Amino acid sequence: MLEFCLHxxxxxxxxxxAAVSLNLQAxxxxxxxxxxxxxxxxxxYAVAILTRAGLPWPAxxxxxxxAAALGGxxxxxxxxxxxxxxxxxxxxxVAELVRLVAxxxxxxxxxxxxxxxxxxxxxxxxxxxxxxxxxxxxxxxLLATALTARRLGETQFGRVLRLMRENPDLATALxxxxxxxxxxxxxxxxxxxxxxxxxYTLYLAFIGPDQLLPFETFLIWTMVVLGGLGNVAGAVVGAxxxxxxxxxxxxxxxxxxxxxxxxxxxxxxAIGSIVLAALMLKPQGLVPERLRRLHAQRP
Amino acid sequence: MLSAHxxxxxxxxxxxxNHVSLEIGAREIVGLVGPNGSGKTTLLNLLSxxxxxxxxEIRFDGTAVSARRAWQPSRLGLRRTFQLPKLPARMSVLxxxxxxxxxxxxxxxxxxxxxxxxxxxxxxxxxxxxxxLLAEVDLAGLADHPAGGLSGGQQKLLGLAAALMDxxxxxxxxxxxxGVNPSLRRRMADHLRRIRxxxxxxxxxxxDMGFIGDLCDRCLALDKGAVIANCRPDELSGNxxxxxxxxxxxxxxxxxxxxxxxxxxxxxxxxxx
Numbered sequence: 001m002l003e004f005c006l007h008x009x010x011x012x013x014x015x016x017x018a019a020v021s022l023n024l025q026a027x028x029x030x031x032x033x034x035x036x037x038x039x040x041x042x043x044x045y046a047v048a049i050l051t052r053a054g055l056p057w058p059a060x061x062x063x064x065x066x067a068a069a070l071g072g073x074x075x076x077x078x079x080x081x082x083x084x085x086x087x088x089x090x091x092x093x094v095a096e097l098v099r100l101v102a103x104x105x106x107x108x109x110x111x112x113x114x115x116x117x118x119x120x121x122x123x124x125x126x127x128x129x130x131x132x133x134x135x136x137x138x139x140x141x142l143l144a145t146a147l148t149a150r151r152l153g154e155t156q157f158g159r160v161l162r163l164m165r166e167n168p169d170l171a172t173a174l175x176x177x178x179x180x181x182x183x184x185x186x187x188x189x190x191x192x193x194x195x196x197x198x199x200y201t202l203y204l205a206f207i208g209p210d211q212l213l214p215f216e217t218f219l220i221w222t223m224v225v226l227g228g229l230g231n232v233a234g235a236v237v238g239a240x241x242x243x244x245x246x247x248x249x250x251x252x253x254x255x256x257x258x259x260x261x262x263x264x265x266x267x268x269x270a271i272g273s274i275v276l277a278a279l280m281l282k283p284q285g286l287v288p289e290r291l292r293r294l295h296a297q298r299p
Numbered sequence: 300m301l302s303a304h305x306x307x308x309x310x311x312x313x314x315x316x317n318h319v320s321l322e323i324g325a326r327e328i329v330g331l332v333g334p335n336g337s338g339k340t341t342l343l344n345l346l347s348x349x350x351x352x353x354x355x356e357i358r359f360d361g362t363a364v365s366a367r368r369a370w371q372p373s374r375l376g377l378r379r380t381f382q383l384p385k386l387p388a389r390m391s392v393l394x395x396x397x398x399x400x401x402x403x404x405x406x407x408x409x410x411x412x413x414x415x416x417x418x419x420x421x422x423x424x425x426x427x428x429x430x431x432l433l434a435e436v437d438l439a440g441l442a443d444h445p446a447g448g449l450s451g452g453q454q455k456l457l458g459l460a461a462a463l464m465d466x467x468x469x470x471x472x473x474x475x476x477x478g479v480n481p482s483l484r485r486r487m488a489d490h491l492r493r494i495r496x497x498x499x500x501x502x503x504x505x506x507d508m509g510f511i512g513d514l515c516d517r518c519l520a521l522d523k524g525a526v527i528a529n530c531r532p533d534e535l536s537g538n539x540x541x542x543x544x545x546x547x548x549x550x551x552x553x554x555x556x557x558x559x560x561x562x563x564x565x566x567x568x569x570x571x572x
Contacts (some may be wrong), residue, residue: 010487155418156397156405163398166387166447172346173381174399174461175373178408188408191417202444230389295442298426 004022004056006131008247013138016197016239017145018221021192026221027229027289028158029185030165032088034073035095036193036284041212043068044201045102048115050072057121057202064198065191070243071098072190076183086204092214093271114208121202138199142236146194152188152291161185162230215268222271226278228285237287245270300325300500301346301377301469306355308341308524313340317524318355323469328491328501330532333521334545339504342521346502347379347471348372357432360468374401376468382504383475384458388447391508392438392457395446396429397422399464425464432460436490452479459490467504469500476507488514508535518546 018040025031041066050060054103075094079087109115122133152158163171164178169176201207219242227238250263250269258266278285301323306317316338324331331339344350346357351366358364359377372378386395386492402425404410404417411418433439436456441449446457455475462470475491478485484507491501491514511518511530520528520535522544528535535541 059558097415112435152408152411154384155411156400156402156422157408159398160406162390163387163395167385169349170381170384170386170458171398172370173373173379175324175370175378175401175465176398177370184408193375204318209513214370291445292394293391293443294426295391295398295430 002128006135008244010135010138010203012240012243013142014196015243016142016236017111017196018220019235019239020145020149021189023224027186027224028153029161033091034088034217035091035221037212037217038098039068039071039190039193041098042071042195044207045109047198048118048207049200051118062200066195067189068194069187070185073183074154076186080179095217099209102212103209114206116206118201118205120205133202134203146232146236205284211269222275226274226285228287229278230289231287234285301359304356306345306346306352306353306357309353311322314524320527321519323500323502326495326498326500327497328515328520328556330515331502331504332511332518337521338524339521343471343473349561378462378467379471380458380462380473382473384454386446388445390446391443392446393429395441395457395461396464397425400425401465435455436460454484467499472503474504476510
């Protein structure tokens with residue numbers, strides 16, 4: 001049980017980072033990135049490839065973040081003239097492209113088998129001690145990511161992103177280069193998603209193309225929508241709830257007699273139901289975006 | 300300050316702005332008038348860099364205005380407002396004001412994270428400036444309210460005040476008084492005069508002739524995309540072409556008669572002629 005709880009918490013922290021990243025892009029900036037898993041995947045594969053080549057994990061993690069930031073930058077540049085909806089479709093296509101490259105470039109990515117046998121984090125420890133150390137690291141990185149996202153949301157950078165979300169013409173009229181803002185926020189979001197992906201690889205000691213299916217993107221979207229678009233704390237809360245539920249459902253078969261293939265479908269069904277329920281009952285999310293009262297906060 | 304040289308803009312087969320040249324001097328207030336569909340807003344979009352001309356060139360303070368970089372004129376001191384401001388519902392009035400300012404430290408993600416002191420100092424200065432401008436348009440009491448929750452007229456005032464956060468040399472206004480009640484309209488005229496006294500030239504697209512006559516040094520009348528008059532506001536009503544553009548051409552031999560419903564009939568028949 002302790003092992004399971006630690007596993008859920010580590011996965012929550014890892015996906016929390018991915019959710020905070022998506023929240024910065026979609027919640028704060030209004031960029032409907034349906035290819036978030038591609039940025040996650042670039043970081044995950046970069047870390048797998050580099051640690052296999054003998055790089056220590058902190059360096060591999062940094063390189064993975066840089067690679068994913070570059071990926072975000074490219075997605076931002078790619079669709080700079082597209083309207084928001086078409087850009088969203090393009091991100092979905094890019095994510096599939098990344099997955100197909102991972103699936104087919106055997107020499108680099110191991111093809112359908114993926115890359116396994118990665119040394120991973122804290123090889124000196126084992127059992128619960130290793131899990132605890134991993135959790136501490138993941139939680140610290142989640143905290144750093146969340147504080148970074150919150151800080152970026154409260155300065156002029158974040159104000160311009162929110163204005164871009166709500167009225168891009170007005171942002172342009174006030175002298176803000178919204179294409180540059182878009183590219184910047186995608187590069188930052190990319191670095192964060194790459195960090196999540198790299199941690200994921202290091203924790204599970206494995207990455208494969210099946211981890212990059214579009215469903216994973218929707219899992220991250222579910223966390224953000226449930227938690228509250230535009231609020232950093234919401235993304236973290238959403239990640240914890242969705243991860244717990246997703247990891248917990250297979251245990252239903254121990255309580256109620258359910259065939260194990262049904263619990264797999266039940267997971268997907270539960271995620272869909274959560275999105276629907278959240279959108280219908282609480283479209284602002286559990287932790288809604290708050291209006292920033294700058295005047296009242298003045299010294 | 301701002302000039303257009305032989306600017307034309309077509310949308311498919313429709314020429315919305317047809318070989319327009321104009322010059323706006325420093326601290327001038329120029330009205331852009333003309334019937335609906337005469338190309339006023341298109342011209343404003345061209346002047347502000349929101350639209351690229353099909354041919355011709357627009358220059359502001361020696362720099363070519365390019366729609367590829369629609370954000371650039373605003374940074375150089377050429378700003379515009381919108382007929383419908385559509386201000387964000389999830390940003391406060393004061394936040395919209397700050398977004399109108401130039402805060403290079405806060406606008407940079409790196410400096411936001413690494414130099415909090417510089418970001419704070421910069422923000423404090425602009426908060427003071429924003430509160431001052433808000434006080435002038437009677438919105439200081441609403442500083443922490445959602446900008447999108449303001450009335451239409453208040454949103455126009457806020458849009459105007461946000462544009463002033465960077466002390467523009469030229470301000471282009473798209474129908475600043477449309478949908479604004481008469482008392483607010485008078486206040487708007489006072490604000491605009493004060494803005495000019497502060498050193499800003501104004502180009503105003505407007506239907507309200509009284510407002511234009513009160514405020515403007517000079518008027519440009521447009522019809523079917525072309526400038527048909529460039530004169531003082533009080534000379535407009537004496538200009539045959541302008542009168543025809545608004546009311547239609549008098550057919551020879553047919554006496555002008557006033558029909559029930561005012562000039563609407565004459566205008567619509569003129570539009571078809």
